[in-house]
Structures are given as C-alpha cells and as structure tokens.
Amino acid sequence: MATMTYRDALNEALREEMDRDPDVFLMGEEVAEYDGAYKVSKGLLDVFGDQRIVDAPISELGFAGLGVGAAMAGLRPVIEFMTFNFAYLAIDQIINNASKLCYMSGGQFKVPITFRGPNGPALQLGAQHSQACETYYLHAPGCKVVTPATPADAKGLLKASIRDDDPVAFMEGELLYNFKGEVPEGDDFVIPLGVADLKRPGSDVSIITHGKMVHLALQASDKLEGEGIKAEVLDLRTVRPLDVEAILETVQKTNRVVYLEESWPYAGTGAQVVSIIQEEAFDHLDAPVLRVPQADVPMPYAKNLEALAKPNAARVVEACKKVLYR
Template identity: 55%
Template sequence: MPTPVLMPALSPTMEKGNLSKWLKKEGDSVKSGDVIAEIETDKATMEVEAIDEGTIGKILVPEGTADVAVNTPIAVILASGEDKSSIKESGNGAAPVAAAKSAEAKVSAEPKQEAAQPPKLDIAPEADVPAGTEMVTMTVREALRDAMAEEMRRDGDVFVMGEEVAEYQGAYKVTQGLLQEFGARRVVDTPITEHGFAGLGVGAALGGLKPIVEFMTFNFAMQAIDHIINSAAKTRYMSGGQIGSPIVFRGPNGAAARVGAQHSQDYTAWYSQIPGLTVVSPYSAADAKGLLKSAIRSPNPVIFLENEILYGHSFPVPKLDDYLVPIGKAKVVRPGNNVTIVSWSIGMTYALKGAEELAKKHIMAEVIDLRTIRPMDIATVIESVKKTGRLVTVEEGWPQSGVGAEIAARVSAEAFDYLDAPVTRVTGRDVPMPYAANLEKLALTSVNDVVEAAKAVCYR
C-alpha cells in the first residue's frame, strides 16, 4: 500500500514550515534513514528522513512551497511491486489529506491555538515616533536580534553570551547572524553551566563590560538565580553606589507548548519582587526591540522575559535608526470605557482577543500592556480604572503572590473609591504544568477566562 510522507513537526511550537528542497525525485528508491527533503522552520532548516522503504511515487508538495501545515502529506512512497497507478486506485494518496485537515480543524478549535495567533489589531506606535514614520513588519525574534546588533555596533563593551548563541545561531534563532557580524570575542558560546556563566557575566559587568546573558529558557536560570539576585541586584546598594551591574539577562519565559512542568514556568513575579532588578516583558516586536535596546543601555541589571510562542509573531516596527522604548512605561493598546484589562507578554494575546469578544457583547475593554513589570507603571492602570471602575489582570503565571496580586493590592490601596467591582485575576492554574494536551490547555489562561472575568466584573 502506498505510504504517505507527512509534513513533520520539528519543534514543540511548530505549526507550519517551508518545504525548501527535495533531495529525491519521483521514481527514486529510498530506504529508511535516507534524507529526502529539507524543511525550513522559523528556527532552523531540518532534514526529513524516510521512515519507509520503497520508491518515491509522487511528490505532492513541490519544493519552494511556504507555510505547509504540519501533518500535510508531502509525498507518497510506493512499496516494492506497487506502481504510481496504485496511488489513485487505492485512494490512499488522498485519504491522509482529509485526515490531516480534520486534525487541523480540531486543533484550531482549541483556545491554545487562538492564543498562538497574533490578533489583527493595529497597535499604535509610541507617541514619540514621528508622524509618517515607515513601519516594517518583522517578527519578535528579528526585532530582538536587531536590537542586540544595533547596540553592539554602538558600544564595543556590549557582548552576548550563552548556550548555543554563536555557532548554532541561537537555540531559538534569536542571535542569528551575530557571530558572523561581531565574531567569537563578542558572541560567546558557553558550556552548559548556568550558575557559572551567570556569575561570570555579573563579574564582567562589575568589571565594566555590558553583558547580554541569554538563558536558553528562564527555567534554567533557577540554577543561576543566586547571582542574579545576590550578586547583580544587590551590589550597587551593598557598595554604597560605587559599583553597578549593567547586565541584561534575557531569554524565553513561561510555557512554550507541551514541554511539561520543569520547562513551563513563568518567573515574572519572582524577579519582580527584587529591589535592584528591572523586569521587562514585552509583547509586540516594536516593544521587544525598543525595550531591549533600553535594557542594554541601562546601568542596572535587567531581567528581560521573552516568550517562545511570540518569537514567530509579526508586528509593525517603526523604521528608525535608533528606536528606544522607555523602561517603566505601560501602554494603552486598546481604548475602552467599561473595563480595564491589564496584561503583558503572551498574556496580551488573551487580553486582546478577549477584548474583541467583549466588544461583540458591547463591553468596551481598555487593554493596557504593562511592558515593564518593575518598576511598575501603576499610574497608567489607575488612570484607566478611574474611567472604567473595573479591573481584570491577565497572566500565565500562578495566582498566589503573582503580578496580578500586586496590581490588585496597589489599585485597591490607591484607587479603592473608583472600583465598582473587586479586582479580578485571570492566571494560570495553581498546578505544575501537565504534559497531556488537554490538561495543559486546562492549566493555561484562555480567552474565555478573560471574557468571563470581564463579564463578571461588569455584572453581565
């Protein structure tokens, strides 16, 4: 029976890829382990190996095809004795397509998938972006890379270090091209030694350099947290202002997809508690770029929390030589009068989608992207609450002592008289992240959670 070759998923977050090259043509014989094609994902170019033995009966997706969904049949392999006619005769060539489509439809019905799509909202640029500035569309990943490259061109003391940042071009491709432009002296591959290289980075910062330390994910930074807090955050104070740590710790934070409890933790609240640290967590590509540039220039240690799922999302970014977004300033991303929704990073995808849903029910939500968690721009939140009288916070992290809890406490203390309903938190569930797809979905925040919370505070 002809065997379909399906578009493979090559990473936990991959949904589609480009079929960049066929290395076998129709009629070629293949055996298990032969490389038959090259697939380009947003992170890397990967080889596809044949699993079955036989002859390439038909190539269903020509090379050069972009955005081929995972599980789409891309070729058919014929077993010995079969010929091309058996593809049509048996109908097996077509069957998987239908199966894949139904699978796709099932997947996209899940809120998790909704969250993974960037909302079609036109986000206003920073107020100080000159009118008429050209906007270019780029991914968060590219924006982060450009920010580092620009700052490294500007200041010879800036360097980047971490696991796989140089020759591998970044585990998530964020540092792509930096080694080629700046060389191995300034783009430093480290051994897998988080505690050690975090401390080494802080030492270099104490010595006067401006390191960007990439953690492959912030989950691994728990091994390094002593240096982040005890060495980086406290030294300025402990030295009576003599010595600071101008260092940026950056990398993906929070849940990716289906990587289980140890790889899916949101550390925003952890770091936000520490005096001496600045904690930034952008959502859009423009903010990612402008805030990372500001973070690199900061004389203080900055925790820069990215999100793996957002890396591939595209946003308009002002085409300016030196685009900086100020640290410590929230942004009203969508105006509204009925309820204030505050979030940041990936939480914004739920918040914005939720606001769209609420608008259909005639609840106009004002959505604020906090962007910087510490120092927190609570004034912008309070200004909005004074108008709406209602507040919902949205985060993927755990509820107890979370960032939402902090916002709720401060708004209750400073704007109590303006509140028409209790501040409500939408958070990840109070459990370690499960692996099973259905349980993971239940553990994460959802658009529906946001909608229901907003309706509740509006007594609707």
C-alpha cells in the same frame, strides 16, 4: 516602519547595540555557531566574532555570574538563558549578586547586565519547561523586569535594557518569536522602561496584563466587543519599574479591572497590581478586581489538563463579565 518578526526585532536590537557600544557582548548556550536555540542571535557571530558572541558551557550559574563580574569591571553583558526555566540555577547570581551589589557597595558598583531569554508556558513541554518566571525577579529590589509583547516593544525595550545601568531580566515570549508586527526603524528607537502601553482603548472594563498575555487580552476584548462590551487592554510592558499612573488611570476610567497573567496567582504580579489598586484607587472600583492567572499547579503534560491550567480568552471574557455583573 518595517514589518518583521519578534525574533528579528530582537536580533536587530542586539546588532544595533553591539555596533553602538564595544563593551556589549552576548554570552549563552548555543548563541554563536548554532545561531541561538530560538535563532535570536542568527548571523551575529559572523558580524561580531567569537569574542563578542560567545557559546557558553551548560553552566547557568557560572556564566550568569561571569556576566555579573564583567559588568562590575566595566562591560555591558547580555546573558542569554536558553529559557528562563534554566535560570533557576543562576538565581543566586541574579538576586544575591547582580541585584544587590549596587546597594551593598554603597553605590560604588553598578551592574549593567541584561539577562534575556524565552519565558512562559509553551505547548506540552511539561512542568519544568513550561512556566512563567517573572515573579522571582520582580520580587527583589534591584532587578528590572521587562516583558515585551510585540516586535516593536521587543526591539525598543531590549535596547533600553542593554543601555540601562541596572540588571534587567528581559523575558521574551517563547511562543512569540514568529509573531510579526510593525517596527519603527532607526537606532534611536528606544522605549523607556516603566511606560505601559494602552494596546486598545475601551470604556467598560480594563484588562491589565503583560507579556504574551497581551494577545490573549486582545482576543478576549474582540469577543467582548461582539457582546457590546468595550474592554480596554493595558500592557504594562515592564513589571518593574511599574507604570502605576497608567494603572490608576485605567481604573479611574472603567472602574472595573481584570488582571491577566500566565504565571501563578500566589504572590504574583497580579497580586501586586491588585494591592496598588486597592490602596490607591479603592474609591474608583465598582467591583472587586479579579485575576486570571495560570492554575496554581505545576504545568501538566496532558493536553486537556494543560488547557485547563492556562488562561484562555473564555476565562478572561467570563471574568470581565463578572466584574460587570453581567
């Protein structure tokens, strides 16, 4: 085990996968000479050269599509979006092409491409630069969606995503890059997509969540513990494929669920999870499932309004107590 930042864990994953497979290349804005807008690709240009670490023009639609074409023709591209906020420009290529080509071609063309970059609200960046975008990608069949919360998950899941034969939206937490944690060493540390991780066991209530919100869930569970409530924190890690078994298991254990997410509530990830729970574990519920999402508004700039819009530990605690009727 080595202690490293989330950023360095991603860097190490890229480095190892590029070493392992000459068909892997990284393209995106500022990834080469600038070392990446968030320094995830720091030093990679020196190691792999400008044919494999490629600065793209600000043409998200264009270079996302370039990656899809290269993947169809046999390469394994990693396309970095400086943030997923900018990937809306590319969503036609991600959904209409990358995610559908295997099906439309009757299985002839796999599209092994990883679209990665920061996702989720940051601090006072306003509506266009502060949003969690995962729902757009998990909605359409054909695209896998990965949201690592820790350095170890970041490394193991990025390696799995690059090796996967399907398009993957790999959504990093914009505020997690400096977060430190233990990371297993070795090239063979790969976390399979579709396996949730019980970040904290508990017996009274389940907080199910993904991505950066895992840390908020842990904070809330600390607070609840002070009040004698043992909250279980289940980190989905990938929101497609979805570890339904792990969801059902925690429901059956605690019988009470809060879904925490930093994207909007309307048809969000939580809505999908709630649907599964009521379909498949209805008899195990002792209370309605509650959701703690971002407020259903574009992110405001003013500090006080921003704080009101975002989920926080107090709201999670409140929701947990509510499902416990306390």
